[in-house]
Amino acid sequence: MKLFENYSLKNFNTFHIDVKAEKFIEIESSAELLEFVKNNDMNSKNILVLGGGSNILFTKDFDGTILHLTFKDHQEISENDESVILEADAGMNWDDLVKYSVEKNLGGIENLAMIPGTVGAAPVQNIGAYGQELKDSLFEVEYLDLSDQKFKTLSNEQCKFGYRDSIFKNALKKKFIITKVLFQLKKNPELILNYGNVLSELKKEGISNPTIKDVSNIVRKIRTEKLPDPNQIGNAGSFFKNPFIDEATFQKIKNEFPDVPSFKQDGKIKIPAAWLIEKSGLKGFRKENVGTYPKQPLVIVNYGNATGKEIFDFAMLIRQTVKNKFNIELEPEVNII
Ligand SMILES: Cc1cc2nc3c(=O)[nH]c(=O)nc-3n(C[C@H](O)[C@H](O)[C@H](O)COP(=O)(O)OP(=O)(O)OC[C@H]3O[C@@H](n4cnc5c(N)ncnc54)[C@H](O)[C@@H]3O)c2cc1C
Structure with a gap:
């Protein structure tokens, strides 16, 4: 423990x-984590588990303890x-796991290539991309229950993914x-x-009978062209979730925009938030150090030294x-702290 x-x-x-955290603790094993939890009142303290911080917006200094599993x-x-x-352990880099499975020619997470962050965070929001979701290949999750300090497992079904x-x-x-x-x-x-x-x-590359690796490589290519690299331009991927709307609201939009894209799911209609932002005239919109990414307006980017509040x-x-x-x-997908 550091x-x-x-x-x-x-x-x-x-x-x-x-921003600064009052305390930042690196936890090097499940046993160390258990020790920490047993010796600290987890209810009275402001505690946050932080993976890669790729789905978080800090709006101020963190007045508490950050746990970072390594x-x-x-x-x-x-x-x-x-x-x-x-x-895989919670602290493993997600994309390293994708690379491993692709190299072993094992399928199920190849379309989730290049999603930043850790394995431990992936089930929290059931990460998804290019038609695949974590829930499609997740078998079990092991977690430490903070109420009784016991390690427990949840099956895929028990995780209640959506x-x-x-x-x-x-x-x-x-x-x-x-x-x-x-x-x-x-x-x-x-x-x-x-x-x-x-x-x-895939067709452009002349691939008609793709392998797991081909698909993963194509996803990498598309993502590299379309999304900002957080190492170059700060961002947390999609800032908002795609909203579900009812039929009446959908018809109203369709009257004005006959080409509105939509997907049916569980009797509701999902509309791309990126489309709504674009049609609101905000694609590439910038205010000082913050803007929507011109190639993908659902991504909000930090062009300079913007604060979390900005x-x-x-x-x-x-x-x-x-x-x-x-x-x-629109409901934020990013965790605002
Ligand atoms: C460029 C870019 C592209 C992205 N593309 C996608 C995409 O295509 N699809 C997608 O779904 N997401 C995408 N994301 C969002 C993000 O990568 C995922 O949500 C990722 O799973 C977050 O992992 P993390 O380790 O960075 O989590 P963090 O941001 O550190 O944490 C996210 C949440 O999970 C909690 N958490 C983290 N680890 C644990 C743990 N071990 N136990 C309990 N709680 C934990 C945190 O407390 C927090 O609430 C993208 C982000 C970026 C920057």
């Missing part, structure tokens, strides 16, 4: 906001004819720390090619403008 006081979080959040092993623990169970949602954002909120995630990866997966321009990009105010301006135009309230 303790740092009055510690800058600039390199621990992808917006690169220069254990990052992974191993295959069993297999049968169809699949392999792969276990679109950017899980039990960890609801019933278990503030009561858990994820220590390990187990995946069931397929030896002969059905590849997901029909999302975005995956198929057309980014937050900018996001609320986007939200209000979309509300005024469409009467739809």
Whole structure:
């Protein structure tokens, strides 16, 4: 366990906001985590588990303790004819796990290439991209239950995954720390090619019978062209979730914009938040050091030394403008602290 006081979080959040944490503790194993939890009153303290900080906006200094898990092993623990169970520690870099599974020709998370952050954070919002979600290959989650200080496991079903949602954002909120995630990866997966321009990009490369690696590489290529690299321009990916709306609201929008994109899910209609932002005239909109990324307006970027408060105010301006135009309230996907 390593303790740092009055510690800058600039390199621990992808917006690169220069805030400080009162205490920052690196936890090197599950046993150390248990020891910490047993020796500290987790209810009375302001405690935050921080992975890569790629889904967080700090609006002020963090007046409390940050726990940063650094254990990052992974191993295959069993297999049968169809699949392999792969276990990974919470502190492992997510993309390293994707690279490992792709190299082993195991399918299930190849479309989730290049999502920043850690394995431990991935189930919290059920990360997803290019037609694949974590829930499609998650087997089990191991977590430390803060109420009774016991390690427990949840099956895929028990995690109650939804679109950017899980039990960890609801019933278990503030009561858990994820220590390990187990995946069931397929030896002969059905590849997901029909999302975005995956198929057309594969065609451009002359690939008609793609492998797991081909798909993952194409996703990497598309993401590199479309999304800002957080090492160059601070951002946290999509700032808002894609909203679900009812039929009546959808028809109203369709009357004005017959080409509005939409997806049906669970009897509701999902509209891309990026489209709403663009049609509100905010694509590439910039206010001093903060703006929407011109190639993907759902991404809010820190062009310089913006503060978290400036980014937050900018996001609320986007939200209000979309509300005024469409009467739809966008919900942040990013955790605002
Ligand atoms: C350029 C860019 C592109 C992105 N693209 C995508 C995308 O395509 N799809 C997508 O879904 N997301 C995307 N994201 C968002 C982000 O990468 C994911 O949400 C990622 O899973 C966050 O991981 P992290 O380790 O950085 O989490 P953090 O930002 O550190 O934490 C996120 C939340 O999880 C909690 N948490 C973290 N670790 C643990 C743990 N071990 N136990 C309990 N709680 C924990 C934190 O307390 C916090 O509430 C993108 C972000 C960026 C910057």
